Amino acid sequence: MAHPNPVLLVGGNSGIGLASARLLMSKNQKLVAAARNPEPLESLGIPTVPFDAETPNLEASSLPAKLSGLVYFPGSISLKPFHRLTAVDFQRDLQINLFGAIHAIQGALPALTNGGGASIVLFSSIAATQGMPFHTSIAAAKAALEGMARSLAAELAPSIRVNLIAPSLTDTPLADSLLNSDTKRAMSAKRHPLHQVGDPEDMAELVSFLISDTSKFISGQTFRPDGGLSSIRLFS
16 A cells, blocks of 8 residues: 655656666655656656766755655766776765765655655665776775664664665666676676576565565665675586
């Protein structure tokens, strides 16, 4: 059953975010959004206010008085050898993935508090806990996000739940450079024990679960829809 108060989607104009918006709307969940590019969301009839994770400016006054949830979708994939990464690269990943989320949550916190039993969902990455070459910058940012989220879950309990989703490679515009040929797609799928890459619609189902009252006994957790990559080893 959809919550009567809206859920705030931060970002959400492509990939997992857009899939989540469509799924939640199909379940009659009220939505509002804060996004840099509002068009895809507004075309679905979702009221949208401006938000750019690199220069966040979300104000509490621009949001409804009550929110039942917040989902933060902005992310980055900047894969480089460590010796080529600059301070600007690290700062940008931290800004988009950590500080942008902090700003959005702080701006929405009064409405989430008023919403009664609200849920916050953030997106981490398999790279936060699984050592992977060329991922040092994004891994650092996502690991910081996971630590922040667990502490925040403790601080906001019992009135607001906080959980994370940490996918492996998912078929979204953000990952296009890694999946833009049949060869790349096949190689990426083969790295996963389930021999597939992530599907945005599957991630959207997890978003829907975590913001709903069905998950009302879950907080401070990281869910890992990663094709088994972080926990399974197959012998050939």
